[in-house]
Amino acid sequence: MELFSTESKKIVTDPLNVNNPISLQVLGICSALAVTIRVDQAIIMTFAVIFVLCSSNVAISLLKDHIPSRVRIVIMLAIIAGLVSFVDEVLKAYLYDMSKQLSVFVGLIVTNCIIMGRAEAFAIKHGPSKAFLDGLGNGLGYGMMIILVSFFRELFGAGTITLPNGGAGYVLFSIERDVEWLINAGYENIGLLVLSPGAFFILGLVIWVQREIAGLEEEE
C-alpha cells in the first residue's frame, strides 16, 4: 500500500471531518468532559491519546494473525493498559505538575472507548501502516474536538487561555489581565462551563454545527 495514496489520506482525514470519533461516532465522550477544563490539559491529553492510539493500533495490527480470537479483547486491553502505564510513568518523570492534574484521567485512557473501538473495528482487520494512519486520524479528530471544547470552556468559564509550558502552564490570554475594560464593565465568567455539564452544552453545540455544515441528517 502506498503511504500517500488517496486511500491512506482518506483514513487520516475522515476522522477529522465526516467521521469524527467524538462528534459523529460519539466515542470517548467521558474523557472529553473531564479534560476540557483547560486548553493546556486538553493538548497534553491529545498527545497522550495519539501516542497510545497509534501504538496500540500498530501493535494489534502486527499481532492480528496470532491473537487467538477467543481472548482478543483481553489481549487488546492488556496492550492498551501497558501503553497507558508507560505514558503515565513518563509524565510523572518529565511533566510532574501536569501529571498531577491529569492523574486519574491518564489512567482512564485505558477505558477510552476510542482506543478499544479502533482496535476492534479497524486495527485487527488491517495492516500496520493503515492501522497507524487510522490511529493518527482518530487521535487528531479526538484532539481537535477536545481542544475546541476546552477553548470555549476555559475562555468563558475561567476567562483565560493557557498553553502547556512545563506543567503549570503559560497564560497566553487572560480577560482579567488583557481586557480590563470588560471587567470594569461588569463582565463575569460563566461558572457553569467549568463544571462537567458545561462540556455537554459546548459539545452539543459543536455536534449541531458540524452536522449542519456536513449536511448530515438523522436517519429515520
Next chain:
Amino acid sequence: MHSNRYTLFFVFIITVVLGTLLSVTKENLKLKQEDNLRADVNKTILRSLDFSEEEDNPWSNEKVEEIFNNSIVGLCVDSEGNKIDNVVLEEIDIEKDIERLPVYLKVIDDELQGVALPVAGKGLWSTLFGYIALGPDLDTVLGIQFYKHGETPGLGGEVEKEWFTNNFVGKKIRNVEGEIIGIKVLKGKVDDSKEDAIHQVDGISGATVTSNGVTIFLKDDLKRYEAYLNEIRENGII
C-alpha cells in the same frame, strides 16, 4: 480456531513482554520521579511559608532546592518539645509517627519569620497531606497548602485551590487563653460579626466530610506541636 495450549501460551508471552517493558521503564525513571516528588513537597512548604513564584516563571526543581537550602531550617522534635537529633526528615511517616515531629523554620537574617508544620488526616476518600505555616507570633496563620489528596475534583479537591487556602491567611489558632484550638472549616460562610470568626474559614459546599476532616486533623496535629511552639515562644529558637 486456535488450540487451548496456544491461547494460554500467547497470553503468557504477552504478559511477560508487557511486564518486562513496564518494569524497565519504571526503573529508569524512578530517580527522576522521586526528585519531582521531593521538590513538590518542598514547594508546598515554601508556598505555605509565603514564598511565591512568579506567574510566568514557575520554579524548577533546582530553584526550589536553592530557596529551600537558603532560608529553611528543618528539625525534628518530640511531643514534649525536645529536639531529636540525627533524623532524616523525609523519612518520617507524617500520618502515623506521633513521636517524631518535623518542623520547618523560615529564618531570614537570623530572624524567625515563620514555622511550617506538616498536617495529615482523613477526608472523605483519602488522606490529605499538607503544611500549615504560622507567623512569628506562633498564632497567626501564614498559609496552608496541600500537596497530596484523593478527594473529588471540584468538591473536596477544592482544598488545594487558592480561594480556599487564602481564607486561612491571618486566622488565629489560639483562643484568648493562649490554648491551641485550631481552625474550624464551617458549613457555609463565615459571619465576620461573630467573635469566633477569627478561628473560622468558609467551607466547601458539597464537601462537608472533607471540611470536617480538615477541621479535626488541623486541631489534632497542631496540638502535638503545642509543647514545642510554647518552648519557642518563651525561649526563642532552640
